[in-house]
Amino acid sequence: MSLDYFSFPYFEVMGPGRLKLEGRPRFEEGTDYRAMIYSAPGRVSGPLVSVSFDQPEDACGFEAFGAVAPGDIVLVRPGPCFFRELVINAQRAGAGAVLLSNPDFTEATGVLRPSLISPDGIEIPAFVLSNEAGIELNGSSGAITINSPVRTEQRMTPNLIAESPEGDVDQVVMAGGHLDSVIDGPGINDNGSGTATLLEIAEEMAGMDLDNKVRFAFWSAEEVGLLGSTHYVESLGPDLADVAAYLNFDMIASPNFVRYVYDDTGAPEGSDQIRDFFRAYFAAEDLPLEDLDIQGRSDHGPFLRNGIPVGGLFTGADMIKTAAEVESYGGVQGANEDPCYHRACDDTDNINTEVLDEMADAIAALLLELTMRSDPLH
Numbered sequence: 001m002s003l004d005y006f007s008f009p010y011f012e013v014m015g016p017g018r019l020k021l022e023g024r025p026r027f028e029e030g031t032d033y034r035a036m037i038y039s040a041p042g043r044v045s046g047p048l049v050s051v052s053f054d055q056p057e058d059a060c061g062f063e064a065f066g067a068v069a070p071g072d073i074v075l076v077r078p079g080p081c082f083f084r085e086l087v088i089n090a091q092r093a094g095a096g097a098v099l100l101s102n103p104d105f106t107e108a109t110g111v112l113r114p115s116l117i118s119p120d121g122i123e124i125p126a127f128v129l130s131n132e133a134g135i136e137l138n139g140s141s142g143a144i145t146i147n148s149p150v151r152t153e154q155r156m157t158p159n160l161i162a163e164s165p166e167g168d169v170d171q172v173v174m175a176g177g178h179l180d181s182v183i184d185g186p187g188i189n190d191n192g193s194g195t196a197t198l199l200e201i202a203e204e205m206a207g208m209d210l211d212n213k214v215r216f217a218f219w220s221a222e223e224v225g226l227l228g229s230t231h232y233v234e235s236l237g238p239d240l241a242d243v244a245a246y247l248n249f250d251m252i253a254s255p256n257f258v259r260y261v262y263d264d265t266g267a268p269e270g271s272d273q274i275r276d277f278f279r280a281y282f283a284a285e286d287l288p289l290e291d292l293d294i295q296g297r298s299d300h301g302p303f304l305r306n307g308i309p310v311g312g313l314f315t316g317a318d319m320i321k322t323a324a325e326v327e328s329y330g331g332v333q334g335a336n337e338d339p340c341y342h343r344a345c346d347d348t349d350n351i352n353t354e355v356l357d358e359m360a361d362a363i364a365a366l367l368l369e370l371t372m373r374s375d376p377l378h
Helices: 056-060 083-092 131-137 188-205 228-243 271-284 323-329 354-372
Strands: 004-015 016-021 032-035 040-051 073-076 096-103 126-129 143-148 150-163 170-179 213-219 245-249 259-261 288-290 310-314
Touching: 016 271, 032 310, 040 096, 056 083, 073 131, 083 096, 083 126, 096 143, 096 271, 126 131, 126 143, 126 188, 150 228, 170 188, 170 228, 170 354, 188 245, 188 354, 213 354, 245 259, 245 354, 259 271, 271 310, 271 354, 310 354
Parallel strands: 040 073, 073 096, 096 126, 170 213, 170 245, 245 310, 259 288
Antiparallel strands: 004 150, 016 143, 032 126, 040 143, 150 213, 259 310
16 A cells, blocks of 8 residues: 655635625525635625626637726626636636626525636635526626635645555556545545445455456545546556556445446547446346446546546436436436535435445456456557
């Protein structure tokens, strides 16, 4: 076992925030707004100006912010660009802060905390708002006051890497999941479910006579941008060629689950064999399974982008369960597949143990298959 340390931008909320429109009771943190990850700290007051609120696709260019005066509080909606681009454009135009009203967040669901990817270049507070809060503020008059009591600082954190002493060192089968959770929740499904499963399988495989080496990875800083897995892949250099495949397990016990197998567009050669193994496994168990393009948005992403075959299983996050999925899987139509995704209620009551057992058995079967095979995946 080894600890693989790296430096990352640690983000912390230091106390209650504030969002207040003159003449109205203050908005409620968590329900109406949150400071975005890597928002700058600060207390700002100023007039509100809406930028392309009803046509958010126009807000991705700097020219959309031409009416912004120095010190204005900018209200925008998400467009076809990163949230970071919107904040940087508003900042360049002289804005004192940004309020981003996300239609996906409602008073019923509460507001999650998206990331600005990096603190570099972010110099103003940036809040994400519920849909209702944004609609109320759009066109309102009166000064807005914002307090963003946050901080970002560089810290060291480790990935934990453990591998079998036996097995071909030129055909390393890797399996991993992230150890960290979001700052607003304990992360029992996301991703205690994946890491606990891998720990159990590692214990069962200890001492086995393997043809290929197996390496388990428990990643840090996934929730702020896949930083742990990215660091690890970049640090391997030419040794990355020894990795035969990387398997990722992130959220595999969602309470209102659908069984998904990774089927990422552009995944390297050999990834289809991993997908097809899971398809055949669940078909033999007479259990439905859906293909899903994760788009490299978990810790398999850095491996995928560097030509390593990847695969994984998933049971759903904030996707809405359809009537057709209820027919196949049961559960609640119209509800999130994990209603506690990135929330304080992602605790030990937020686990479906039946699907967790099914996923664990499938993962163990694939790891045994890959560590006992002589022909490479790529």
